[in-house]
Amino acid sequence: MKKTLFDKVWDAHVVDTVENGPQVLYIDKHLIHEVTSPQAFNELEERNIPVFRPQQIAATADHNTPTLEQHLPVKDELSRKQLAQLSENCRKNNITLYELGHKYNGIVHVMAPELGITQPGMTMVCGDSHTSTHGAFGTIAFGIGTSQVAQVFASQCLLLSKPKSLRVTVNGTLKNGVLSKDVILYIISKLGTNSGTGYFCEYAGDVFEKMSMEGRMTVCNMSIEMGARGGMIAPDETTFDYVKGREFAPKNEAFDKKVAYWKTLPTDDGAPFDKEYFFDAEDIEPMVTYGTNPGMGIKISDTIPVNNDPSFKKSLQYMNFEAGKSLIDTPINFVFIGSCTNSRIEDFRVAADYVKGKKKAKNVTAWLVPGSKQVETQIIEEGLKDIFNDAGFELRQPGCSACLAMNDDKIPQNEYCVSTSNRNFEGRQGQGARTILASPLMAAATAIEGKIIDITKQLN
Numbered sequence: 001m002k003k004t005l006f007d008k009v010w011d012a013h014v015v016d017t018v019e020n021g022p023q024v025l026y027i028d029k030h031l032i033h034e035v036t037s038p039q040a041f042n043e044l045e046e047r048n049i050p051v052f053r054p055q056q057i058a059a060t061a062d063h064n065t066p067t068l069e070q071h072l073p074v075k076d077e078l079s080r081k082q083l084a085q086l087s088e089n090c091r092k093n094n095i096t097l098y099e100l101g102h103k104y105n106g107i108v109h110v111m112a113p114e115l116g117i118t119q120p121g122m123t124m125v126c127g128d129s130h131t132s133t134h135g136a137f138g139t140i141a142f143g144i145g146t147s148q149v150a151q152v153f154a155s156q157c158l159l160l161s162k163p164k165s166l167r168v169t170v171n172g173t174l175k176n177g178v179l180s181k182d183v184i185l186y187i188i189s190k191l192g193t194n195s196g197t198g199y200f201c202e203y204a205g206d207v208f209e210k211m212s213m214e215g216r217m218t219v220c221n222m223s224i225e226m227g228a229r230g231g232m233i234a235p236d237e238t239t240f241d242y243v244k245g246r247e248f249a250p251k252n253e254a255f256d257k258k259v260a261y262w263k264t265l266p267t268d269d270g271a272p273f274d275k276e277y278f279f280d281a282e283d284i285e286p287m288v289t290y291g292t293n294p295g296m297g298i299k300i301s302d303t304i305p306v307n308n309d310p311s312f313k314k315s316l317q318y319m320n321f322e323a324g325k326s327l328i329d330t331p332i333n334f335v336f337i338g339s340c341t342n343s344r345i346e347d348f349r350v351a352a353d354y355v356k357g358k359k360k361a362k363n364v365t366a367w368l369v370p371g372s373k374q375v376e377t378q379i380i381e382e383g384l385k386d387i388f389n390d391a392g393f394e395l396r397q398p399g400c401s402a403c404l405a406m407n408d409d410k411i412p413q414n415e416y417c418v419s420t421s422n423r424n425f426e427g428r429q430g431q432g433a434r435t436i437l438a439s440p441l442m443a444a445a446t447a448i449e450g451k452i453i454d455i456t457k458q459l460n
Helices: 005-011 038-046 077-092 108-114 129-137 146-155 180-191 206-210 213-226 237-243 252-262 310-319 345-355 373-381 384-391 440-449 455-459
Strands: 014-017 023-026 029-032 057-060 096-098 123-126 140-143 157-160 164-171 199-204 230-232 275-280 287-289 297-299 334-337 365-368 416-419 434-437
Touching: 005 140, 005 199, 005 230, 029 108, 029 146, 038 077, 038 146, 057 108, 077 096, 108 123, 108 129, 108 213, 108 373, 123 129, 123 146, 129 140, 129 213, 129 230, 140 230, 146 157, 164 180, 164 206, 180 213, 180 275, 180 287, 180 297, 199 213, 213 230, 213 237, 213 345, 237 252, 334 345, 334 440, 345 373, 345 384, 345 440, 373 384, 416 440, 440 455
Parallel strands: 029 057, 029 123, 057 096, 123 140, 164 199, 164 275, 199 230, 334 365, 334 416, 416 434
Antiparallel strands: 014 023, 023 157, 287 297, 287 434
């Protein structure tokens, strides 16, 4: 029987099946952070259940962490308590923790791939919706709730119903200035935020085959924004080259054996999907969002659509935008390049390449927040920090930062922020803040100009 990539990985991890019901799925790697793990640890303690396989868990501090003066005690009391609790829980349960200041600390979905913890053919979970990022390696990776975090702690398994399969194929050549972020924002704008509900999505076609691992991670990261349980891209030479030599990747013969297995994972020709969509790369342009969900996106050359739905009108009212209008020349005071979507070295190289020799607009506060200590080191070693400093950008320390208003990096009320993060919900970046999602290139250009511009006019 012909199988999809998803089928192959799922079927290899089924431990047991309830008759006519869900399946028990074995979990290879469990990633945890300070926000969704404390309650799960408490549950185990109350029931006197030990953590079953601590060696298959990796922990990091990321959501509540400050991005300035990380060597000092954390000022916010709640954040300080959560970080201390994570350290204590990991110590008691013999779990490896990359705490604040550790050379491997960073956003959970950035540091795990760069350390080689993430590998093709795995099942991976985390109490965080954007766990789908790891699907870029051909893994089944998805976010779980706190009660499920406790389930994995106790058994290294989850009781799950198998999702349906969906494939999105994009073929052709991307235009100049179109990045992976634009590709996924375009897909979500076309399909909507509920199109993937109940599905695991595989991305196929030469656009994804040509993408770097960083680009693939951006795409899979935002699969969750179209309602999918997760996203996947078949592993290939790009994947193997990325994983090879990383800290926790298999070495020598063990690596060669793994690669031989990984090569069997791509979807068989003719394997059936429950749903399929096809797009042409030539139709994609740099994208911006205008509303309060990631599906409300347009090409930079388009105008905001007209829609009489009350929730659509409410969204435009929140953003203070009008249907039929372009976003070009909208004044912007805040720019954020960071988050688990776009805080990898490639994202900062793109931004630095654009801002080199330029100065940011006086009205703009531009925050650059690397996804990990390793990315921060690369930014400095490659001389990108000097480029950003000369342009007036502020390079901060690693963390989730201004993606979500759970730390000090908040956008003021009624201010617009062009952000490389994944969600533009009401209040996501701070109470009353207005988020416009875009690529690192669009964000960098906005910071320089002090307003949204049509980047294609400069590139062509």
